[in-house]
Amino acid sequence: MLASEGFEISAAGSCPDAKKILKGQKPDIVLLDLGLPGGDGLSLGKWIRATIPSAGIIILTGRTDVSDRIAGLKSCADDYVTKPFDLQEVRARVHSLLRRMATRSESPPDRCVEIPFEGWNLQEDSCALSSNGLEVKLTVMEFRLLRALARHQGKVAPREWLLDQMEAEVDINERAVDYHICTLRIKLRKAGLRDDVITSVRGIGYKYSALPSDGSV
Numbered sequence: 001m002l003a004s005e006g007f008e009i010s011a012a013g014s015c016p017d018a019k020k021i022l023k024g025q026k027p028d029i030v031l032l033d034l035g036l037p038g039g040d041g042l043s044l045g046k047w048i049r050a051t052i053p054s055a056g057i058i059i060l061t062g063r064t065d066v067s068d069r070i071a072g073l074k075s076c077a078d079d080y081v082t083k084p085f086d087l088q089e090v091r092a093r094v095h096s097l098l099r100r101m102a103t104r105s106e107s108p109p110d111r112c113v114e115i116p117f118e119g120w121n122l123q124e125d126s127c128a129l130s131s132n133g134l135e136v137k138l139t140v141m142e143f144r145l146l147r148a149l150a151r152h153q154g155k156v157a158p159r160e161w162l163l164d165q166m167e168a169e170v171d172i173n174e175r176a177v178d179y180h181i182c183t184l185r186i187k188l189r190k191a192g193l194r195d196d197v198i199t200s201v202r203g204i205g206y207k208y209s210a211l212p213s214d215g216s217v
Contacts, residue, residue, distance in 0.1 A: 001087050002094065015039030022048060027055055028101070029094055034061040034072070045076030050137075053126060056097045060085065070176055074139050074183070100167075117150045118193050118210065129191065136191045141166050142184045145177070149198060149208040158205040181206060 003009045010025060012018035015038040022030075030048055034041030045057055059072045062083040069080050078100075079093050115122035120131040127143040129136040138146065148165035149157055159174040166177070181198060188197055199207050 001091060005091075013037070015041070015044045018044060019047065022052065026052055029056045029058065029097060031090075031094075032057055032059050032077070034059060034063055034068075042071065042075050045072070049076040056101055058090075058093055058097060060090070066172065070172060070179060073172070074141055074180065076139075078140065115147060115150050117146065118197060120191075120193075122147055122150060129188075134191070136187055138184070138187065139180075141176075141180045142187070145180055146184060149206060152208070154207075154209055156201045156204055156207045160205075162205060177205075 010021050010027070012021050013036070015036050017038075018036070030052075032041060032045055032048070036044065041059075041061070045059070048055060048057060056079075057077045058079040058081060059077045060081050060083065061068070061072075063069075063072075064082045069082075072080050078097055081090060081093060115124070117129065120129045120136075122128075122143070123130055124147070127138050127140055129138060129146070144166050145162060148162055159177045162177045163172070163174055166172075166180070185198055189195060197208065199209070201207055
């Protein structure tokens with residue numbers, strides 16, 4: 001179906017074969033089954049994300065539990081489609097992801113790709129937090145949440161709004177926000193940032209309040 005639209009297609013039937021092919025290519029989109037022989041599909045997805053960060057990843061799988069969807073989106077995927085699926089839906093999701101990727105790549109040259117955060121910089125082109133040669137790798141969902149909070153500095157960000165900022169194209173609920181905030185806090189704590197860098201606002205959502213520039217409280 002995709003080949004008939006002019007896409008150049010490469011296929012692999014196992015995790016080892018996929019790695020061999022991908023080492024010599026930089027695909028725009030990877031359609032990833034989680035049930036591949038010779039390895040774990042999620043691990044392969046993480047490898048693809050680390051090796052070819054520019055590639056979009058759409059998981060196509062029979063795993064339908066919400067926990068599986070969250071795990072897939074958290075670890076590597078831009079989108080998640082469950083079997084059985086309609087080919088036209090897959091086609092639509094491929095084109096949707098390509099449009100989002102094109103929008104990001106067509107940003108003006110002088111667009112700031114670094115967002116200040118606690119003396120670090122959020123790198124929009126690599127989904128990472130960096131400072132003086134140090135780097136904290138973030139998942140796509142963690143990055144989008146942290147970017148939203150950084151831009152919403154000093155204001156309470158409701159869970160519903162944060163859920164929209166995650167831009168997930170699968171049916172996830174506000175509990176996914178809590179989950180990704182939890183994993184994000186763990187990474188920030190390990191990086192040496194203060195424990196209260198992201199505070200919970202009971203019954204509403206979360207808030208990021210920057211320290212005064214002189215470090216006083």
